Amino acid sequence: MKELKIGVVGLGHRGRELGKIVATIDGVKLAAACDIRPHNWYQQQWLSNASMAEMFPDAAFYEDYDQMLDEADIDAIIVETGADIHAEFCIKALKKNVNVLTDIPVVASLKEAEDIWNAAKESKAMIYVGSNPNFGLLAYLIKDFYDKGLLGKPYCMEAEYIHWNLPGNEEDVHINENGDWRKLLVPIRYCTHSLGPLLTIVDSPLRKVSCFGTGMHAENAEEYKERKKDDMMCAQYQTESGAVIRIMRNGRCRAKIGHHNYRIFGTEGYFEKIERFGKSVFRYNSTKELDIELKEMPGGGMHPKYANNPKAVGHGGVDYAMLDNFCMALRGEPNESISLKDGLALTIPGIYAEESAKRGGEVITMRYPWEKDWTTKI
Ligand SMILES: NC(=O)c1ccc[n+]([C@@H]2O[C@H](COP(=O)([O-])OP(=O)(O)OC[C@H]3O[C@@H](n4cnc5c(N)ncnc54)[C@H](O)[C@@H]3O)[C@@H](O)[C@H]2O)c1
Helix, strand or coil, X not given: CCCEXXXXXXXXXXXXXXXXXXXXXXXEEEEEEECCCCHHHHCCCCCCCCCHHXXXXXXXEECCHHHHHHHCCXXXXXXXXXXCCCHHHHHHHHHCCCEEEEECCXXXXXXXXXXXXXXXXXXXXXXXXXXXXXXXXXXXXXXXXXXXXXXXXXXXXXXXXXXXXXXXXXHHHHHCCCCCHHHHCCHHHHCHHHXXXXXXXXXXXXXXXXXXXXXXXXXXXXXXXXHCCCCEXXXXXXXXXXXXXXXXXXXXXXXXXXXXXXXXXXXXXXXXXXXXXXXXEEEEEECCCCXXXXXXXXXXXXXXXXXXXXXXXXXXXXXXXXXXXXHHHHCCCCCCCEEHHHHHHHHHHHHHHHHHHHCCCCCEECCCCXXXXXXXXX
């Protein structure tokens, strides 16, 4: 088996973490890394006993991304720069025929969506999307429930990703020490984690959106005035076939919770994942079963394929599963990596929702770069 040489750009908390995890996959080497902040490579960082340079003495470190792409001789790059600046790094790699795994949201504008779509079409390299919730137990269970016919046709769904931010909290300080995207990104643009698993069971694209935001109530609202970051945003989407999906996503959140919740109403059944006291509780019922009472699903944790794999770590193992699938894709083996098309389908709705909120909840029709009437204008 040929050794895969992987690079990472963006060595914040997540880039360092994914770099360490990918290096544990058989036949994979972390060969290069890049960040404009060299201390992230040379110095020991938060939640680590050693610097990346000490952990990976054979890897090359670059402060300049173009130089890395020219010199490092890597098979693929993992893009872990801030959440609103992925596209430029992906496009540069695609132009040099270097394979890409990009974190989500994939793009920050419709123009970027068009550019990355075209770059992927013209490149000899592959691009996949690091939508890690798609590799978890929830995604597996809802797809299985749907495929078995127990859900019927999903006609209404809701999901939320609500994560605390508390001033002065040590973790809050560390996760923001390399960039300010968490403070600045319009909350609904991070709809990606909620939409990812849900879009695997809808039969048509999200077509319309209306979104509202609460406005900003922070003490320093004046400082953020131009950025218009709402404390909470709620988007309602409708698929072309009429299903409704409601997504809630926070900016400010003083509740000490980190919830990824989902409820799915189908014509034959119901499925929910609700976080209770730090535990994910999965419950369902179906008219297709003899017992139609609401039941809790036994188990919990990982996708069955990775459940007994001691290497499966990172957000409960989904990060390892995602990287493992990416490496299988690079080797031409069967895999479940998320395509650019699917990644854009869960990213672009956040861009339209932001615009709808700016227009006071106006209903906007959404288009995608692979459609005939695609336009970068909203
Ligand atoms: N899917 C998940 O579970 C999950 C969780 C957390 C973060 N994320 C994603 O991971 C990504 C990174 O998150 P983070 O919290 O580590 O971000 P961060 O802002 O802490 O780190 C980003 C790093 O990129 C570097 N960088 C910026 N411009 C650069 C350039 N031109 N060249 C090289 N390096 C550059 C910065 O110096 C910084 O160290 C984000 O896209 C975020 O959406 C995903």
